[in-house]
Amino acid sequence: APTRPLPPGPRGLPFVGNLFQLPSKLMWFQMVEWSKEYGPMFSYTILGQTVIVLTRVKEATDLLDRMSAKTSDRPRMIKLSEHMCRRMEFASSSIAWRSLFGHETIPLLGFDPTKPIEEFSAEIFRCVVPGGSIVDVFRFLNPIILRFKYFRRYSDRCYQTITAFFLKAYSDPQVDTVPSLSSKLKGNKERFGMKDDIDCSWVGGTLFIAAQDTTATSLRWFFVAMLLYPETALAARAQLASVVGDRPPSFSDSERLPQIDALVKELLRWRPAAAGGIPHMANEDIIYKNYLIPKGAIISPVAWSICRDPSLYPNGDTFDPSRFLDEMGNIKRPAQHSHDDYLAFGHGRRICVGKNLAINTLWITIATLLWAFDFQLSVDEHGQEVAPDPMAFWDNGATVWPAKFGARLVPRVEDLREKLKASMGK
Numbered sequence: 001a002p003t004r005p006l007p008p009g010p011r012g013l014p015f016v017g018n019l020f021q022l023p024s025k026l027m028w029f030q031m032v033e034w035s036k037e038y039g040p041m042f043s044y045t046i047l048g049q050t051v052i053v054l055t056r057v058k059e060a061t062d063l064l065d066r067m068s069a070k071t072s073d074r075p076r077m078i079k080l081s082e083h084m085c086r087r088m089e090f091a092s093s094s095i096a097w098r099s100l101f102g103h104e105t106i107p108l109l110g111f112d113p114t115k116p117i118e119e120f121s122a123e124i125f126r127c128v129v130p131g132g133s134i135v136d137v138f139r140f141l142n143p144i145i146l147r148f149k150y151f152r153r154y155s156d157r158c159y160q161t162i163t164a165f166f167l168k169a170y171s172d173p174q175v176d177t178v179p180s181l182s183s184k185l186k187g188n189k190e191r192f193g194m195k196d197d198i199d200c201s202w203v204g205g206t207l208f209i210a211a212q213d214t215t216a217t218s219l220r221w222f223f224v225a226m227l228l229y230p231e232t233a234l235a236a237r238a239q240l241a242s243v244v245g246d247r248p249p250s251f252s253d254s255e256r257l258p259q260i261d262a263l264v265k266e267l268l269r270w271r272p273a274a275a276g277g278i279p280h281m282a283n284e285d286i287i288y289k290n291y292l293i294p295k296g297a298i299i300s301p302v303a304w305s306i307c308r309d310p311s312l313y314p315n316g317d318t319f320d321p322s323r324f325l326d327e328m329g330n331i332k333r334p335a336q337h338s339h340d341d342y343l344a345f346g347h348g349r350r351i352c353v354g355k356n357l358a359i360n361t362l363w364i365t366i367a368t369l370l371w372a373f374d375f376q377l378s379v380d381e382h383g384q385e386v387a388p389d390p391m392a393f394w395d396n397g398a399t400v401w402p403a404k405f406g407a408r409l410v411p412r413v414e415d416l417r418e419k420l421k422a423s424m425g426k
């Protein structure tokens, strides 16, 4: 069969390819720039590894949803998968902590028992970005690293510490009124194909890592959006006032609060937590639009750009929840192939397994925060209000947070604490 060219892309150097053109931070920005030059689908290479980048809904859904059987492998991530997690990974804090391990919810200002996971997840998230760890770029180093304990000392320590942590979280006594993943696994190991308690504890642990930072990232961006687009908070509060009045919102109000649905959709679209997308890998040669996507190529959907696809979401840089509402104020029918307007959760067989938990977590948290507090800009030492910069980022590897910013939360409800406590008991 006639061979086809790779999608166009930036010229690289012999052997190393485009390695030195990739910034070490905020890599997806480079992808946005390249897509302006080379089109919605382009390719680059790192040391012979082809990466196909997708920046529009059409290409992403054609390749990753409709051809999912051929594009749902994950690239081999040596440092993450083989060193730090020793293949234990198969695939916001409080809710994940409770629903996965069955423990008490975490108090806002008290001791946070999940802190040790943070360092570990930050390192893991760095490895997910193509080129994010040295051994994944220079693969010939792997046998050397495997041979000498010295080179593995960091990954070994990570694995041991985190396994002990997950095991304790899994084995500690649990709140028994609410079912959790741990309580399901205990006593049913064989049924779920688990070898031992370490296996079981890692199931909870990896889900925790995937759940916690992504959801918390979205909540950070929620505050930025509310401070910069206060009119959107007002619209949502007006609806909350008419539906729930002075009691906290609950899921039973959801049918009557489309403004909150629209806010959640817009938040995940405007600032998709995993802005650069999570890479897939082609498991066979694919010819698409007369280009070759070779077997073994990394396919990298850039969520930031896909969620701004002008054919679906005009003025994509503006935070505007009303784009999802019709004239009657109800949620619009989602655009075709838009995953119900939730493109931030990835594609095909690899689509985020925690999508519904994440949407529900964001929904109830956002509804409650809007009901409970006014959000005000912080004030500097000269008494000047300081607005967050929506284009100032903190790169956390797979997730991208807003750079540090201040905000003041002013209670809008009398007896807030008592009302929240009373509603939690229900």
Ligand code: HEM
Residues within 6 Å of the ligand: 090, 091, 206, 207, 208, 210, 211, 212, 214, 215, 218, 272, 273, 274, 277, 278, 279, 280, 344, 345, 346, 347, 348, 349, 350, 351, 352, 353, 354, 355, 357, 358
């Ligand atoms: C705002 C919150 C979240 C966002 C934006 C998000 C986004 C994503 C994305 C983009 C992927 C990769 C999909 C792909 O490869 O095409 C993913 C995978 C995954 N997510 Fe989430 N996620 C969120 C919350 C959660 C939660 C709450 C959980 C667990 C309870 C979770 C568990 C997972 C797991 C296990 C995978 C790997 C699936 C696989 O490889 O087959 N995520 N997520």
